[in-house]
Amino acid sequence: MSKSGPQVPLTPAVFHVLLALFGQERHGYDIMQQVKSDSQGAVKMGPGTLYGSLDRMIEAGLVTKGNTRDPRRIYYKLTALGQATLRAETERLSRLAAVARRQLGTA
Amino acid sequence: MANIKPKTRSRSLALYGLLLGLYAPEFLARHRAEMLQNFEDLENASSSKAALWLFIGEDLMLTLMSRNIPKSLWGHSAPMLIVLATVLAIWRAFAFDTAPVSDPEALGFSSSRLARIAAWQQAQVEAGAFSGAVAAIARNGKVAYLRAVGFRDHAKTTPLQRDAIFWIASMTKPVTSVAAMMLVEGGKLDLAAPVHQYLPELRDMMVGVERTDPASGETKLALEPQKHPMTVEDLLRHTSGLVYEVGNTAVHKLYRESGLYDRGLARNGTLKDFVSRLARLPLAHQPGEVWEYGHGADVLGRVIEVASGQPLDQFLDSRLFRPLGMVDTGFWVPPEKLARLIDPPVGARIRPDRDVTKPTTLFSGGGGLVSTAADYLRFCQMLLNGGELDGARILSPTTVRRMTTNALPSGIRFADGSTFGLGFAIRSDVGWSTVPGSVGSFFWGGAWGTYFWVDPAEQLIAIQLIHVAPDKIGQFRGGFRNLTYGAFLIPDRGGPVSANAPTAIDQADLAAFEGIYTFPASSSRDKHEPFGGLGINIAMQDGLLKVVSPVRGAPAARAGIMANDIITHVDDEATRGMTLNKALEKMRGPVNTEVRLRIARKGQDAPIELTMVRAPIRAASAGADVDLQVAVKDGKLQIEASGALPVLDFEKGAPTAVVPLSSGEFLVDGGDHTRLAFLHDRAGKATSLVLNPGPWQITGQRIN
Numbered sequence: 016m017s018k019s020g021p022q023v024p025l026t027p028a029v030f031h032v033l034l035a036l037f038g039q040e041r042h043g044y045d046i047m048q049q050v051k052s053d054s055q056g057a058v059k060m061g062p063g064t065l066y067g068s069l070d071r072m073i074e075a076g077l078v079t080k081g082n083t084r085d086p087r088r089i090y091y092k093l094t095a096l097g098q099a100t101l102r103a104e105t106e107r108l109s110r111l112a113a114v115a116r117r118q119l120g121t122a
Numbered sequence: 123m124a125n126i127k128p129k130t131r132s133r134s135l136a137l138y139g140l141l142l143g144l145y146a147p148e149f150l151a152r153h154r155a156e157m158l159q160n161f162e163d164l165e166n167a168s169s170s171k172a173a174l175w176l177f178i179g180e181d182l183m184l185t186l187m188s189r190n191i192p193k194s195l196w197g198h199s200a201p202m203l204i205v206l207a208t209v210l211a212i213w214r215a216f217a218f219d220t221a222p223v224s225d226p227e228a229l230g231f232s233s234s235r236l237a238r239i240a241a242w243q244q245a246q247v248e249a250g251a252f253s254g255a256v257a258a259i260a261r262n263g264k265v266a267y268l269r270a271v272g273f274r275d276h277a278k279t280t281p282l283q284r285d286a287i288f289w290i291a292s293m294t295k296p297v298t299s300v301a302a303m304m305l306v307e308g309g310k311l312d313l314a315a316p317v318h319q320y321l322p323e324l325r326d327m328m329v330g331v332e333r334t335d336p337a338s339g340e341t342k343l344a345l346e347p348q349k350h351p352m353t354v355e356d357l358l359r360h361t362s363g364l365v366y367e368v369g370n371t372a373v374h375k376l377y378r379e380s381g382l383y384d385r386g387l388a389r390n391g392t393l394k395d396f397v398s399r400l401a402r403l404p405l406a407h408q409p410g411e412v413w414e415y416g417h418g419a420d421v422l423g424r425v426i427e428v429a430s431g432q433p434l435d436q437f438l439d440s441r442l443f444r445p446l447g448m449v450d451t452g453f454w455v456p457p458e459k460l461a462r463l464i465d466p467p468v469g470a471r472i473r474p475d476r477d478v479t480k481p482t483t484l485f486s487g488g489g490g491l492v493s494t495a496a497d498y499l500r501f502c503q504m505l506l507n508g509g510e511l512d513g514a515r516i517l518s519p520t521t522v523r524r525m526t527t528n529a530l531p532s533g534i535r536f537a538d539g540s541t542f543g544l545g546f547a548i549r550s551d552v553g554w555s556t557v558p559g560s561v562g563s564f565f566w567g568g569a570w571g572t573y574f575w576v577d578p579a580e581q582l583i584a585i586q587l588i589h590v591a592p593d594k595i596g597q598f599r600g601g602f603r604n605l606t607y608g609a610f611l612i613p614d615r616g617g618p619v620s621a622n623a624p625t626a627i628d629q630a631d632l633a634a635f636e637g638i639y640t641f642p643a644s645s646s647r648d649k650h651e652p653f654g655g656l657g658i659n660i661a662m663q664d665g666l667l668k669v670v671s672p673v674r675g676a677p678a679a680r681a682g683i684m685a686n687d688i689i690t691h692v693d694d695e696a697t698r699g700m701t702l703n704k705a706l707e708k709m710r711g712p713v714n715t716e717v718r719l720r721i722a723r724k725g726q727d728a729p730i731e732l733t734m735v736r737a738p739i740r741a742a743s744a745g746a747d748v749d750l751q752v753a754v755k756d757g758k759l760q761i762e763a764s765g766a767l768p769v770l771d772f773e774k775g776a777p778t779a780v781v782p783l784s785s786g787e788f789l790v791d792g793g794d795h796t797r798l799a800f801l802h803d804r805a806g807k808a809t810s811l812v813l814n815p816g817p818w819q820i821t822g823q824r825i826n
């Protein structure tokens with residue numbers, strides 16, 4: 016894998032933010048709500064955690080700023096690398112779940 | 123769920139602004155404006171202050187710990203962090219948290235017995251009684267149980283979540299009653315005052331009386347004036363003479379024919395319009411003389427609007443739901459929450475005014491609300507606390523006591539063993555009821571089966587949310603009550619062991635009980651047929667079929683198969699490259715047929731060839747029979763269940779030691795004190811095992 020390709024595994028926070036931004040630009044509060052709904056309430060992300068992750072994700076080239084007209088509601092969106100990383104991590108997780116499922120049984 | 127946002131910046135926001143100073147300056151330069159906006163959004167959405175600060179505080183702690191500390195640990199932020207940590211710890215200890223505790227035993231419940239609630243609801247779902255259920259039980263201010271079972275939809279495509287939204291129907295009445303009492307405490311409403319003092323349009327309502335002409339035998343409806351004007355208290359305790367459309371008298375008939383809910387009024391009318399329509403109908407009884415369920419709480423809703431000067435939805439939202447953190451309670455479900463709304467009962471006819479998926483302006487204080495188990499728990503906990511929750515004071519303890527004490531004059535009957543307060547029915551007699559509950563418990567339910575009660579003597583709250591056809595709700599209320607009280611732990615007083623001095627049994631005699639005993643599953647409806655197999659748990663690891671554990675006494679174990687053996691061939695077919703399911707299929711087959719396995723075992727060079735005969739095996743899945751494995755360990759008899767045996771003390775995979783009471787009787791010391799008695803055949807061999815000998819005993823047959 017080249018250095019610019021998707022780097023997985025991801026932390027749960029990064030994975031959730033990527034997932035929330037898939038196919039839609041969102042501002043911070045919107046991301047938090049989407050993460051909460053995607054995880055069925057299990058992951059509740061606060062502003063500090065969110066912006067800490069977003070900064071690192073921007074640096075890693077996964078996310079970029081979209082609409083920045085209102086400084087209180089800056090929108091974020093996925094880059095092509097962000098999309099590829101999200102897909103790669105989803106693949107990795109489902110392979111892992113499949114292995115776990117295969118390995119349990121009774122005869 | 124009106125959004126009433128104060129124009130001024132809140133004190134909380136100002137405090138959050140100060141706390142942001144703990145972050146690194148370059149981080150703040152990028153995100154300060156966003157974070158303040160986020161805080162405002164969060165404050166508006168989740169408005170219990172305790173919950174908000176717990177969430178924000180945790181976020182601050184987490185992020186500051188991971189990044190900012192090394193730089194400024196000895197600077198000004200260290201003391202602030204310590205204060206923050208302390209405040210958070212105190213909050214976490216005292217705030218009412220609707221997440222269930224991990225140890226219900228600490229609240230006086232048996233975990234395994236609480237689990238029977240979900241099993242019972244699951245059986246109802248499978249029988250088609252309702253699509254899904256959410257149940258919540260709290261005790262001593264902590265949540266012992268909060269689970270969802272079944273599905274959100276009748277097509278069974280979406281599993282129901284704990285935060286599912288239900289139309290709670292008449293469970294709205296206690297909420298409206300509490301709102302009215304807040305105004306009474308605030309001096310804006312007088313319980314003893316005539317209702318027409320607030321709603322003049324109701325001043326001249328007449329009372330309908332059926333009179334039979336003795337000559338012709340004809341029955342006519344005569345109208346009489348009110349002897350005593352209807353009071354506000356009459357609205358809260360259902361003695362107003364206002365009734366519902368259901369009933370056989372001429373007045374009920376008039377209600378049905380009146381078109382109270384004509385299309386025009388359905389969702390875009392107002393309470394004022396509704397009350398003026400109601401004013402044209404006669405009362406069914408003289409006010410203050412008879413208890414009859416009816417539109418009293420709807421009229422009370424309008425009284426609240428007049429006395430408070432606010433529409434009912436806004437009053438409830440700003441004075442009750444927000445302070446209590448009831449974030450999902452309101453008169454309709456906004457679009458972003460529609461995916462959480464459970465389907466109505468099969469075949470339910472939904473009056474247009476009850477369609478909670480659309481905005482409404484007709485706020486029914488008698489039955490308009492939608493809510494969740496967590497929200498209603500918060501409401502009930504406020505009542506149980508004497509009118510306060512997490513610092514939000516709603517009522518005084520005196521008022522709560524007054525609402526949950528009989529309010530009916532001695533001549534008025536509500537029901538045997540129960541009486542009525544202000545907005546709640548109250549258990550008044552320990553007998554007279556088919557369901558358990560302490561005297562002083564208060565309760566009510568909704569048309570589609572939602573139900574709650576609060577038992578102050580036990581510091582207990584229980585809520586069951588379901589949607590069923592109205593004629594079937596009774597059995598589900600009773601069932602849930604029985605299961606809830608049935609899950610109470612027996613206080614440990616040394617137990618009956620001391621009463622029956624334990625007997626010593628020697629090792630050889632104990633070994634005679636060793637074996638597997640099979641018990642019928644509690645629900646016989648979906649009993650799994652046993653299949654022919656080897657009694658072996660296997661796993662596929664790195665392409666190798668590995669034995670996880672042989673079941674003791676089953677063919678594989680008797681043939682000498684051990685954990686960690688690798689099965690290389692089944693009936694001469696190599697297992698390499700087989701799927702797990704394929705291997706399972708190959709090993710299963712008709713009972714009494716042979717299977718040949720080739721085994722590779724660590725430390726043995728040559729493969730081991732073993733032939734064994736398939737025996738009846740039960741997969742340990744839900745609804746299947748349950749096996750109890752009896753074994754001797756460290757000189758004691760030990761029992762282990764292969765599956766859930768929720769009625770008793772045996773948890774799957776948890777060996778439970780038993781103490782002997784006599785030569786053939788044993789007892790689980792602690793928990794439910796399950797008793798076991800072994801039965802012998804003439805040769806003295808143990809053939810079956812009876813759990814809790816007596817009228818409710820269950821018998822298991824020995825299978826090996």
